[in-house]
Amino acid sequence: MTLTDQDATHFAGAFDQMVANIEKAVRGKTYVTRLALTCLIAGGHLLVEDNPGTGKTQLAKALANTIEGTHSRIQFTPDLLPTDITGVSVYDQSTQRFAFRPGPVFASIVLADEINRASPKTQSALLEVMEEGRVTVDGQPHGVGSPFMVIATQNPIEQAGTYRLPEAQLDRFLMKTSLGYPDHDTTVELLADAENRDRSGAIEPILRADSVRAMSAQAGLVHVDPSILSFIALIGEESRRHSHVSLGLSVRGGLAFVRSAKTWALSQGRPYVTPDDVKGLAQPVLAHRILLGDEAQFSGVRVGDVIDELIDSVPAPAYRP
Secondary structure, three states: OOHHHHHHHHHHHHHHHHHHHHHHOOOOOOHHHHHHHHHHHHOOOEEOOOOOOOOHHHHHHHHHHHOOOOEEEEOOOOOOHHHHHEEEEEEEOOOOOEEEEEOOOOOOOEEEEOOHHHOOHOOOOOHHHHHHOOEEEEEEEEEEOOOOOEEEEEEEOHHHHOOOOOHHOOOOOEEEEEOOOOOOOOOOHHHHOOOOOOHHHHHHOOOOOOHHHHHHHOOOOOOOOOHHHHHHHHHHHHHHHHHOEEOOOHHHHHHHHHHHHHHHHHOOOOOOOOHHHHHHHHHHHHHHOOOOOOOHHHOOOHHHHHHHHHHHHHHOOOOOO
8 A cells, every 4th residue: 555645644734733732731842742642653652851940740640641542650769669660460359360450551551650660670671561562471372452652751861860871771761861850831721720730731632542553554654665664773873883883773773763754754754754754753763772882982072962963964865755
C-alpha cells in the first residue's frame, strides 16, 4: 500500500488536532509536544531531562486523555523494588491459586518520574516492557496493551542521589528532550490560572486507541529513499569514529532514527522523508545515544555540539521526491 498526498494531509490534520488539545494543559511547548506524539505513534518512549515543576506530569496526563487512554505515575525512589513497577503474583485463598496483580506499568501512558533516583536493578525492570510490551512474572508473560508509552524523567546527573542510567536502557528511549521553563508571557498566563491545579483533567479525548494504532500503521508506510537511509547510516558510522565519542549510534539507534523520521514527515503532511527531517530530529534522537569519552567530558565538550559537528560533516543527499 502506498500513501497518497491526501492520506498525508489527513494524518497531519489529526496530528495537529492532538497537539492543540494537549497544549490546553501544556502551554507554549509545541515542539516538545510534537516530539512526544511522534514517539507515541512511532511506538517509542520519551526521556525528559529537566528540573522539577516544568510540566512533565501534565504532559503525560494530557497525552493519555487525548487518546482516551489510561495514565499512571511511578515515583522512583532508592527503595523502589522491581515488583512495585511490574506487579506481583498474590495467593488467593478462595481459589487456592496465585493470581497476578498488575503493577502501575499497565497503562497507556506511564510517567516514570525521576527514574535515575532508583537503583539500577529497579531501572532494568522497565527494559522488557519497554522493548517487548509485556511483563514476565513467575514465567508467565502479561501484555500491557497498545498503545503503550513510557515518559521517563531524570534529574541532571550532578544532582544528589542520582544513578547514571545504563547504556542499554538509554537506547530503549526513542528520543530525549527537555521541557524547560515557559517564557514570561506563558508564565504570567499560568500564574493567573493558579486555582486550576490540574489543567490536564479538563482535556477531552479526541482519538480512540485504535485510531492511534492506525496512525502508527500509516507512518510505517512513509517512503524513505535509499540515499536518506545511507545518510543516516553515515551519521552513525561517523559518530563511532569521532574523537570525542566513546559510544556512538547503534544499529538500534539507526532504526529509531528511521521510525522517528517517518512519523515526523507524515505529521508535516508529506508521505516521504527528506534530509531536513533527519537533521531536525538529530538532537532528540542522538542526545542520549552518544556518550562522550572521559577526556572530552573533563574538557567541557557538550553532546549537542558533537551532534551538530556530525550533521555538518556528513553531506546530505540532494533528494527530490
